[in-house]
Amino acid sequence: MTARVTTRFRETTRVVLLTVVAVGWIGIPLWLLLVNSLKPLMEASALGLGLPKTWSLLDNYSTVINEGAYGTAVMNSLLIAVPTIASALLLGSLAAWAYARARSATMKVAYNLTVLSILLPPAVLPTIYELQLAGLDGTRLGYFLVMTGTRLGTVVFLATGFIRAMPAELEDAAEVDGAGRMQIYRHIVLPLLRPVLLVGSMILVITVWNEFFFAAFLLQGSERATLPMALYQFASASPDTSIVRWNLIFAHVVLTSLPLVIGYLFVQRRIVSGLSEGAIKG
Template sequence: MSAPAATRSARRRTTARLAVLSLIALPWVVLPLWLLLVNSVKPMGEASLLGLGLPKTWALGDNYATVIREGHYLRALTNSLMVVVPTIAVVVVLGAMAAWGYARSRSMTAKVAYNATVLSVVLPPAVLPTIYELQTLHIDGSRIGYFLVLTGTRMGSVIFLATGFVKSIPRELEESAAIDGASRPQIFARIIFPLVVPVLLVGSVILIISTWNEFFFAEFLLQGQDRATLPLALYQFASASADQSVMRWNLIFAHVVLTSLPIVLVYLAVQRRVIPGLSSGAIKG
C-alpha cells in the first residue's frame, strides 16, 4: 500500500473511532450534562418537568443565590478545601516516599507490606472498626479524624501508581548523588520526587476527584452541619427539599453544578500535564 493510501486509511479509521465515541458520549455524557445545566437555570415549575429545552423564564441568578445562601455553599466549600488540600498533599508526598522504599527494597517484608498497602485500593471500607478506632482516639466526628481516614484509604492508589515508575529510574542516579555527599532526604527531594511528578500529577487528579466527591465516610464520620463537606451539604439540601411537597429540582441541579465546578476548574488547569503523565507512566511503569 502506498503512503498516501495508508494515510487515507488511517484517517478513515480515526474518523470512525471518533464517530463511535461521539455516539456513545451523546446519550451517556452530553445529554445528562445538558439536562443538569439547563434545568439549573429554570424556575421550579419548569425544572420539575426535567425537560431538555431552554427555559421560558430564566432564573439563573435567583437559583444560584438561593443555593449559596440556603445550601450553605461557602461554608461547605471551605470544609471541603480544609480536608481535601491537606489530604492530597500528605498522600502524594508520603506515597512517593513509600513507593521509593518499596521499589528499592528486596526484602520479603517490604513485598508483603506493599501488597497489603495496595490491597486497600480494592477492599471495601470497614466503617464500624473505623468509627470504633476514632472513638478510642477521641477524634470521632471531627475533621482530623475524617482527614486521617481519607489519607489512609487513599494512600494505596498513589503507592501503586508510583512504585512501578520509580523502578524504572536508574539506581546510578542515586548512587552518584550519594557519592557526592547527598543524604537520603536530599536524594528523594532533588532526584526521585521531581522525576515522579508526572505520575504523581495523574494520581493527584484521581485523588482530587475521589476525595472531593467522597460521601460515604463523610456521612458517618462528620457530625453537625458546620462540618459538612460539599457532597454532604448537597445531600442535606436535597433531603430538606424532599421534605417539602415538591422537589426543588432547579435548586438541586444548581447545587450539583456548584459542587462540581471546583474540580472541573482544577482539571482544566492541569489537563495539559495529565495526558503526558499517563503516557509516561504507561511506558516507564
C-alpha cells in the same frame, strides 16, 4: 495509496464513534444538569432538555448559596481536600520508593497489603471505634486521617511501578557523592515522579472532593459538612417531602463541581505537559 485510505478511514471512524459515545455519555447528562438548573421548579421537574421558558438563574443559585450553606461547605471541602491530597502524595511517594527498592519478603507483603486497600471495602465500624478511642470521632482531623489513609494505596500503586523502571544508578551515584536519603528523594526521585504524581493528584482530587460515604459517618454537624454532605442535607431539607426541588438540586450540583472545573482550567497545561513528558521518558 489503498493502505493510506484504509488508515484514514479507520481513524475517522474511531473519532466519530468516540464523539457519539462522548455526546451520549457526557454531553447529554451535562446539558440536562445545566439547563434544568436554570428553570423554575415545575419546568425542572419535567427533566427536559429544552431551554427554559422562564429563566430562574439568579433565584436558583442565590437560594442554594444562601440556604444551602455553600460557602461553609466549600471551606470545609478545601480544609479536607488540600491537606489530604498533599499528604497522600508525599507519604505515598515515599512509601512507593521504599517498596520499589526493597528486596525483603516483608516489604513485598506490606506493598501488597497497601495496594489491596484499593479493592477492599471500607471498614466503617472499626474506623469509628478507633477514632472514638483517640477522641477524634466527628472531627475534621479524624476525617482527614481516614481520607489520607484510604487514598495512600492509589498513590503507592501508581508510583511503585514507575520507580522500579527508573535506573537505581542515579540514586547510587548521588549517595556516593554524599547525598542523604531525603536529598536523593527531593532532587532525584521526586522530579522524575512528577508525571505519575500528576495522574495521582487528578484521581485524588476527584475522589476526595466528591467523597460522601465516610463523610456521612465521620463528620458531625452541618458546620463541618463538605460539599457532597451539604448537597445531601439541602436536598433532604425540602419543606414538602413529596416534592423534589430538582432545580435547586441541579444548581447545587453545578456549584459543587465548579471549583473542580476552575481548578482544572488553571492547571490543565501543567497536567498535559507533565503527562507528555512522562510518556516521552517512558
